Amino acid sequence: MAPAKPKADLQQIVTANRLSDGLVIFLGAGNVWTENVAEASVLREPAAVEAALEFGKACVAERLLVDPYAVDVTVEADGPVPTRLRERIRAFGPTARTDVENAAPPRAGAAA
Template sequence: MKLLTGNDLPTGDVIWWTGSNWSRHVEEAADVGTEGEPLARAEEGARRVNGAYVIDATPTADGPRPAHIKDRIRALGPTVRPDLTLKPSDPAAGSWVI
């Protein structure tokens, strides 16, 4: 499984390609297969994402799990306190402001 990730231009938040748009939640990420690199170039060219790149991931019952520790840390959010991790079910997750 391959995922496309990058950073949101206005906020710098880590974002994941869902198949049709971007999300802050890795659980919503879609497998980009072999289309990841062209999609990354197109999305960066359209200025919808910064620093987009393709990563390896493993599908799980809770959604994709990035293969590399760096990307798992990016997916979980702040590393200071585990209770700060963004979850799609959190009503404040969509309006998170830094």
């Protein structure tokens, strides 16, 4: 677990993976874990981040989740958005398009 960043514009959420099914989860209001990043509590104080991580450690001890850690976010109209690509993929899903059968252009000479 990475320690909270001591900076003035701190905005972080806490994420983990649920042990029962491996799904990505986020810590929301009232220390409730949610699958929806939009419901994640944005923490702006290092002490709040540390408290959330301590709660995550307690949940690990109870075998509810694994690997809780803090993620830097920006706050947009729809809620928090992780700043790193890896965390955006965890929050919002794969970067590959799923609405097309084959997104690659056909090769020259290939049968149509």
